[in-house]
Amino acid sequence: MSRDRDTAGDRRYDGAERVGGGAGGLEWTRLDPWMPWLSLSWVIGPLAPVAATALVAGDRLNPQTVITLGSILAAAAVITSIGLIRYATTRYRVTGERVELHSGLVFRRRRSVPRDRVRSVEVTAGPMYRIFGLADVKIGTGQNDADKGLSLDGISRTDALLLRRGLLGRTARSDSVIAELRPAWIRYALLSSWSPVIGLAPFGLFFRVLDMFGISPTEVGFLGELWAAVTATHPAVVLAVATGVVLAIGLTGTLLLYVESWWDFRLTRGPGRALLVRRGLLTTRSMSLEERRLRGVEVAEPLPLRWGRGARLNAVATGLGEDDSTALLPPAPRAEAHRAAAAVLGEDVSPTLAPLRPHPRVALRRRAVHAVWPPLVLAPLLAGLAAWLSWVPAPLWAAGAALLPAGLLLARDAYRNLGHGLHGPYLVTRYGTARRRTVALRREAIIGWTVGRSPFQRRAGLLTLAATTAAGKGSYKVRDVSVTQGLAFAEEAVPGLLAPFIR
Structure with missing residues (x-):
């Protein structure tokens, strides 16, 4: 200009x-x-x-x-x-x-x-x-x-x-x-759960465009030749090649998206007590946030990223809705996410590293039940389809049964991830397995409590306690704690807030 x-x-x-x-x-x-x-x-x-x-x-x-x-x-x-x-x-x-x-x-x-x-x-x-x-x-x-x-x-x-x-x-x-992008962090782009979706997207878009213009795939010469070659090849080879192509496209796409989104990333603290996040290659983004509006931080660990010991850091702040950008750190080493969380909050040690109180064992039983019933329903359903439709492979029912041990492992992981506690002026809660979240929330920001109990929770003597705030998505949950433990924790975190409603 x-x-x-x-x-x-x-x-x-x-x-x-x-x-x-x-x-x-x-x-x-x-x-x-x-x-x-x-x-x-x-x-x-x-x-x-x-x-x-x-x-x-x-x-x-x-x-x-x-x-x-x-x-x-x-x-x-x-x-x-x-x-x-x-x-x-x-x-x-x-x-x-x-x-x-x-x-x-x-x-x-x-x-x-x-x-x-x-x-x-x-x-x-x-x-x-x-x-x-x-x-x-x-x-x-x-x-x-x-x-x-x-x-x-x-x-x-x-x-x-x-x-x-x-x-x-x-x-x-x-x-x-506070933090700057390091070239070694790009490896965490390969651990994105969106890779298969990105890999399939070009094929879906191509066939959608052909259908939109009324063109049959068989009318495009190279597609007919490709289909003839596929039908003449062993199905196992076709599946392996197709999976490899989709993953190659997906991983390449996630790498490019990571570079485009986080190029030249820098998280700084200005003299006006404002946090500034700058990032972007083609589309540049610059977000300023007053620190006095900051109510805490969230360390998010999607399952593939957690396997690679990585994490993301998000802000919990007033003035940021569900559609607003809250990212303070790209996918990076988990230790770096906790270090940046401590620096953002002005603490020597991040509250997200605080030891947490365990939850009752009955919470594990609830998660195990949730993991068991889908395979028990899916396996007979697939077996019935195989007996009814001749083109459905008979061993397909085993795929449903194979989900049982995987589901039980995820249920165990979900229970181990449960935890809550207090660290100085912060309430800390952790939950989730597909996306483990550890939230450190300022206790002074809590303006109310929501106590939720489903029929199954009432039978098990559990409840879910949600801290209501004016920041971010509005509430942060302590899932599946005993009634006594949950109510006592709410009173300890914010004395007197819940007491008038307890008999």
């Missing part, structure tokens, strides 16, 4: 005083003039599958294909028109007290956010945004549907960064660094 634009942005947004000196301190401002050109660039996306389909179909274009192509081009024109209208009708203003946004042509929307209620500011710029020097600024105020803050989508990146500094205080790369 030009020096003139940077200077203008500095005059308008540099520092708290320059983000509006008072009510009406700034005139209403449009989005960046490059925004209409960005809208026009979205036409390129639909044209790519159109050109690819026309190339594959060749002279086999039928009326359905022509109609589909026309529909895509019409949709692209509509998207472009919407972008132009949004630029022409959107205005925003930042004063000393409020951030205001007016938008809409037929239905006018007026949003206003008090500056003292701003909890987080996230700056995002995708590849096309970066080409045009633009950014999307999301100003967060809370997690309620009626109070989601607002988004300034399409202002210059210079203005976006200076606006964030004015709203949350200055942060710079010279601030204290």
